[in-house]
Amino acid sequence: MAIDFTLSDDQRELQKNAHDFAEAVLLxxxxxIDRASDGWESFLAGRDAYREMAHAGFxxxxxxxxxxxxxxxxxxxxxxxx
Numbered sequence: 629m630a631i632d633f634t635l636s637d638d639q640r641e642l643q644k645n646a647h648d649f650a651e652a653v654l655l656x657x658x659x660x661i662d663r664a665s666d667g668w669e670s671f672l673a674g675r676d677a678y679r680e681m682a683h684a685g686f687x688x689x690x691x692x693x694x695x696x697x698x699x700x701x702x703x704x705x706x707x708x709x710x
Contacts, residue, residue: 639707646686646708653680 635643657677664670681687689705691697700708 635707639704642704643707643710645684646710649681649684649686653677 654677657674660673661670664673678687685698686708688697689700689708691699693699
């Protein structure tokens with residue numbers, strides 16, 4: 629029996645949204661974090677990106693939907709992290 633690895637429409641949308649977010653928000657932040665001289669400066673350099681992640685809903689990915697989260701499965705999380 630063959631296994632179908634085709635992504636669902638929701639998974640493709642998640643993949644696209646995560647990719648677009650990474651390109652628009654995370655990529656410009658990487659340089660500032662890499663150039664930081666210490667942990668605190670690194671934290672400050674990434675703080676705005678983390679706020680954007682929260683605004684986009686990525687920070688509540690593992691929280692069940694019943695509690696206001698996104699309810700991601702492990703596969704959804706892997707797709708977003710890809």
